[in-house]
Amino acid sequence: MHHKVLIPLYDAEVAPRFDLASEAVIVTLDQQRKKLEEKLVVLPQVSAEKLCHLILTEGVTTVICCGIEEEYYQYLVWKRIEVFDSIIGMWEEALKRYANAKLSPGDIVDHTTDQGGNQ
Amino acid sequence: MKSNKPKITALFDQSVPFDTILDEIPIGVVILDKDRRIAHTNKAVSALTGYSPQEARGVMCHNIIRSRICLKKCPVLRLKEDSEPICEHTDLINRGRELVQVRITFAPITSGSGELIGYLETLEDIRALQNRTSQDMHGFRFSEMIGKGPQMEKVFQMLPLLAQNDSSVLITGETGTGKDLTAEAIHKASNRARGPFIKINCGALPETLLESELFGHQKGAFTDAKENKPGRFRLAHNGSLYLTEIGDLPLSLQVKLLTFLDDRVVFPLGSTKGFEVNVRIIAGTNQNLERMVENGSFRKDLLFRLNVVRITLPPLREREDDIVLLIDHFLNTFAEKFGKKIEGFDRQTLYFLNNYHFPGNVRELRNIVEYAVNVSQDSRIGIESLPTYLMEPDHLSTMPTPVSGVSDQGASPLAAREATTVQVTGSTWAQTEKQMIINALVKTGGKKQKTADLLGWGRSTLWRKMKQYGI
Structure with missing residues (x-):
């Protein structure tokens, strides 16, 4: 079974807020969690509802995000989506840890890289 | 082993760990370096965000604070050495997945030579306030x-x-x-x-x-x-x-x-x-x-x-429904303040106040009640406990008197207000009171008990006043 992972982005970082992310990356991994496909999605407007809708329509199985409200977290879990929340750091590093089955909710994956990210 | 904790050395006889002082501050304090990475946080920030100072140290501020304003238009970027603090109301999502309304103040930290070396953020949880x-x-x-x-x-x-x-x-x-x-x-x-x-x-x-x-x-x-x-x-x-x-x-x-x-x-x-x-x-x-x-x-x-x-704001004379409410409010306030057991105003005084035009509006009413509570020696405040200036002709000139439409309950302020208004021009209180008694007698067909009830007096008070005014 393929894994489809969505990570809301804030430049190269996992977006600090799920509800304020203006873009997201959707990565498809094979059964051995090797990257098959990577797609960047620019969201027409920032909204937790819209992002949840995208997650469901795209058939995402895993969400890696940082701050997310309980309401949306529970909704995604109820929809049988695996959610790793409070992940701080660069999204590629977070994905790498996920692929190696070393990612846990609340991980600060890489904070030494200088990344302001403010627009 | 030597501790790496920053210390305050010049203020006290002995050096004091910086965080022990910071932790006593009841609002969240975040110290950022020049690159907006967290250098230190206090206990209140840990309670608010769910991150301990150790976890937060070195992390970009927006990843720990996660406030809306950080991501949309970071105020710290606008701060210069001599900037005044910037205050913003926003929300953050903490580690416990709660959306918290906060007030954040951002201020620059400068060195002794005036060089910008970091930033100070203070976070206040304003949920209780809301x-x-x-x-x-x-x-x-x-x-x-x-x-x-x-x-x-x-x-x-x-x-x-x-x-x-x-x-x-x-x-x-x-x-x-x-x-x-x-x-x-x-x-x-x-x-x-x-x-x-x-x-x-x-x-x-x-x-x-x-x-x-x-x-x-x-x-x-x-x-x-x-x-x-x-x-x-x-x-x-x-x-x-x-x-x-x-x-x-x-x-x-x-x-x-x-x-x-x-x-x-x-x-x-x-x-x-x-x-x-x-x-x-x-x-x-x-x-x-x-x-x-x-x-x-x-x-x-x-x-x-x-x-x-x-x-x-409307003048009090146009707020007919509010006069009794305000009288009760001020009466309770001052009775409690002065430690007096006062039940209220008698019906005649209430009637008087309810029909007074209050040129000084609520402030005047407040002062009248304060004076009356101070002066009154009875549990019910009578007309004699009102300030004397109210009895002067100028103030009485627009006073209405009850003559019709008043039942036994008519002495209650709101019912009394329905009484027909008769202009008593250039009269003193004595003249007004005499006129009130005459009008009430006319209304009740000369029946003294009904007249006394209408005026809110006892029968003996009515008899005494009628004798006093020669009615």
Whole structure:
């Protein structure tokens, strides 16, 4: 079974807020969690509802995000989506840890890289 | 083993760990380095965000604080060495997945030589404050204001809406109608409630002093300016400035206020350097500003700028439903304050107060009740405990007297109000009372018991007064 992972982005970082992310990356991994496909999605407007809708329509199985409200977290879990929340750091590093089955909710994956990210 | 914890060494005999002091501060304190990475946080931040100082250290601020403002328009990027603190209301999502409303203040940290070396953020959880705002409006009150009539209900409905934005507010109304309370209520219900509420009376100071008081001055700007003075505008930074008696503001200062309303920058007297100030202006007056504009004593453009939102407070004489409510409120307040066991006013006094025209509005009513509670020696306050000026002909000239439509319950204030009004011109209280007795006797067909009931007296009081007035 393929894994489809969505990570809301804030430049190269996992977006600090799920509800304020203006873009997201959707990565498809094979059964051995090797990257098959990577797609960047620019969201027409920032909204937790819209992002949840995208997650469901795209058939995402895993969400890696940082701050997310309980309401949306529970909704995604109820929809049988695996959610790793409070992940701080660069999204590629977070994905790498996920692929190696070393990612846990609340991980600060890489904070030494200088990344302001403010627009 | 040597501890790496930063210490404060110069303040006390012994060095004190920096975090022990910081942890005692009840609001969240975040110290950022020049690159906006977290250098230190206190306990309150841990409680708010769910991250300990150790976990947060070295992480970019927006990943720990996660506030809306951080991601949309980071205020820290606007801060320079000499910037005033910036205050923003926003929300954050913490590690516990809670959305928390917060007030964040951002300030620069400079070295001894004035070089920017970091930033200080303070975070206040304002959830409790917002709950209080909704609690403020209950029953017949909003904050400290009381009323149940349609006019006040309209004002109470408007206030929470006005409080949520930063538009300038102009409060008009006769003296004693509650302009100051309204201004304070707006401030308290707004997002600026934790900030200062500074009030200044524009009519209380001479022009030159007022300018220095409002805008501040630079050391040496004039003979007595021995040190820099920030001025009320800068003191009200991140809060509200209430300019009472705005109609008395001299024309030269009106221009300066106008400039401030346009640019939001204050220039202290004698200084060429301006200070950006984030202040909400609330102005109040009992004067007719439109007429003053016609006379040329108030600037039209300033009126337009202040008149963004206008609240007109009704005079007490138009708030018929509120008089009894206010009487009861002030009576309870003062009886408790002075430790007196007072049940209320007798029916005659209530009738009198209910029909008085209150030129001084709520303030006058408050003073009357305070006086009566002080003076009264009975559990029911009688007419003799009211201030004597109320019995003078000028004050009685518009008093109505009950002659018809009054039943046995007619002495209750609201029913009594329905009585036909008879103008008693140029009379004293004795004459008014005599007229009241005659009218009541006419109404009841001369039946003394009914007359006494109607007037709220005992039969013997009526008999004594009839004898006194020769009826």
